[in-house]
Amino acid sequence: MAIITLTTDFGEKDYFAGATRGAIYSELSDVTIVDISHSISPFNIPEAAYIIQNAYSSFPKGTIHIIGIDSEINPENKHIAIKLDDHYFICANNGIMSMICSEIAPEKIVEINIHDKISTNFPVLDVFVKVACHIARGGTLDVIGKSIPEIKPIKNIVPYVNDDKTQIMGSVIYIDNYGNVITNIKRNFFENIQKGRAYEIAARNYKFNKINQKYSDIVNFDIPENKRNDEGKRLVLFNSGNFLEIAIYKSNNETVGSAASLLGLGLMDTVSVKFIPDPINSDATELPHNIHKISDYE
Amino acid sequence: MAIITLTTDFGEKDYFAGATRGAIYSELSDVTIVDISHSISPFNIPEAAYIIQNAYSSFPKGTIHIIGIDSEINPENKHIAIKLDDHYFICANNGIMSMICSEIAPEKIVEINIHDKISTNFPVLDVFVKVACHIARGGTLDVIGKSIPEIKPIKNIVPYVNDDKTQIMGSVIYIDNYGNVITNIKRNFFENIQKGRAYEIAARNYKFNKINQKYSDIVNFDIPENKRNDEGKRLVLFNSGNFLEIAIYKSNNETVGSAASLLGLGLMDTVSVKFIPDPINSDATELPHNIHKISDYE
């Protein structure tokens, strides 16, 4: 049975998501529809790119992903369908897919041309559902569009690295449900630059020189539970999507606060990483005065 | 496989929607349950009427729609089941169905009488689910209730028109996820009164004399993208449900603002349309001084 997922900025209240599900069932009785998210911020393409990138690969090969963000067709915003990593993606050519495509080359990209002459202001329902059901029935991309060589990119997907590779300048791309702050610095990217060096991660006035494996790594379980005070402590880790994340232990905006609220971090804010020359293997005879060794901290 | 949809004011957090889904699966193992919305404002009947009207017809014929808003039974609030347009609707007789029924005559309406003597404060679970599963198994409405001739109406579903048909007085019935303002003026209603005349749509201090086909119609694509400033522009169109909508291009309350926030429009506010006599074909020798021709605007 085909699986079709939905990722949109429709919200939880409006009829848009419900009508979309209904339209799919009207075309295909034997299909599984799965919501990834309908709560993307309106027209927020980087947010949608982050969500779909981290959700899609958990699904079986062959899954069809409808992404309904900023999908009204116009001369600068065409509809596309992409086959990549044995998954199918249907969306507007507005940059949503550029985060995934920066890591995995698409097998095929087509610009959809099944639109009739009547313009629509509900393209997810009127176009994307038809394309998704066509693919679900085993149809090929060639039937619904013409091949194009590449998709529209979005900016700031990849962090900046300076020439001598001593610093990464990343930025905040997402704040999650717990208020954790997600940067665009991925584990592979970080480790390729790091090459084993010590580091200092800076976000606003806060500095970190350890990346934890998991949230509770900051807890000292040797201290009795009622004498500990770990909730609300800040830490850094790579999240389950392998993005560098600044977090608060048991983060909750309503209670102990969150990285977003406590550290004052918002979307697009800078998070930087400075790499510290290894004093033995490098030419550097001393550390800059404002860079501390790990032993200074812990 | 039968499809049962859910439209309620249960919210996303409580156990009510989950328990309702569980109760359906306990009665029927082979059924598709589809959420239309659980985020209707509590007890807001016009909102529910708007959502279900715009969602239901995308579903296949034979779909069974449970609407759980203000559904506690009492002497003035009976439970009904309706067959209309080859869909089934189960709800309280509190006006929710009057928006749909004003356009399409119901085939059959029954007042449900399967209630046992024990009163319930979870009628969706205890009554609506049983009725829905009865219909899903192929049961008739006659078995679960007695026919009644008509349903309870709600007010202000249809806009007001003055006697000489020069003006429509509508009102705001819904604010969508983007902050777009939806009026009760439908395309057919508008065009039947308009008869080709020019018009001026007024909402608070703002006037419009063009209805766009889609949101991006207001963008001038001849100007380079980085020199345009279209986000945040206001426009009017008929939305995908054919309701007259006052919108903001790429509307987002958190960023560029929305029609609701920028124009100060809320539920029940008035939106009026004045029709302008055609100077050639009518007796009017001149336009009223406060009515502008389209050419004055654009």
Place this chain on the structure above:
Amino acid sequence: MAIITLTTDFGEKDYFAGATRGAIYSELSDVTIVDISHSISPFNIPEAAYIIQNAYSSFPKGTIHIIGIDSEINPENKHIAIKLDDHYFICANNGIMSMICSEIAPEKIVEINIHDKISTNFPVLDVFVKVACHIARGGTLDVIGKSIPEIKPIKNIVPYVNDDKTQIMGSVIYIDNYGNVITNIKRNFFENIQKGRAYEIAARNYKFNKINQKYSDIVNFDIPENKRNDEGKRLVLFNSGNFLEIAIYKSNNETVGSAASLLGLGLMDTVSVKFIPDPINSDATELPHNIHKISDYE
């Protein structure tokens, strides 16, 4: 077809719930996934306990419930699977199941030991889904863990009763979508202490000496509808989960207000019940001056 439910604090926006659904479909093509709630407050164990207790029993026997709240494994927070009332529950051993287990004895509890050496910060995806699919395929609990005799309790699940059983001291454990205030006083508990006596329920400065059967019991239907003023009236009833609830008729925080907003009640606030000695059958010759008879109120 197996049913797997999801109850988490993932929120509606993030990729976590979508990825979890995808991972289940990747393991099992023939499964029904049902969301109970993803909007539990972050790390709020009592809230999750309340939601799952009230939702689970509507599902068919054999249903598998994944509860993803505070589920990161650490020396004090192990993963468990429980068979209880012919349902399966998979969660962290953090007290979530203690509300259900206080009423129904578990058939079997195992501490999950399928974890490989790599630590994960997405245990719902990496551990709970695997366990759930193992059970869905007919696997036993013995294969995925070792039996343990009991689970970790949480405090304040059960209200306090004084020695002479004249008073119950309960507390607010949940505020629902309508703003109704739910206490930890259950119907059976109440009636076992009450033994037919009159009572006075006190919450802040408000007192109640009647428990209604349903919300609209407070409406006098003999008065014409347009002369009534019932919306916003306060009342007490046992809700559909049999918890004592302080409610507002047609409660809505945005319009008439709610019990939470109007009475100023929040989580953990005290709600007490005083039982009034029966003047005929008891030694008490008169009521305390501050206790009114039911006839004084109504």
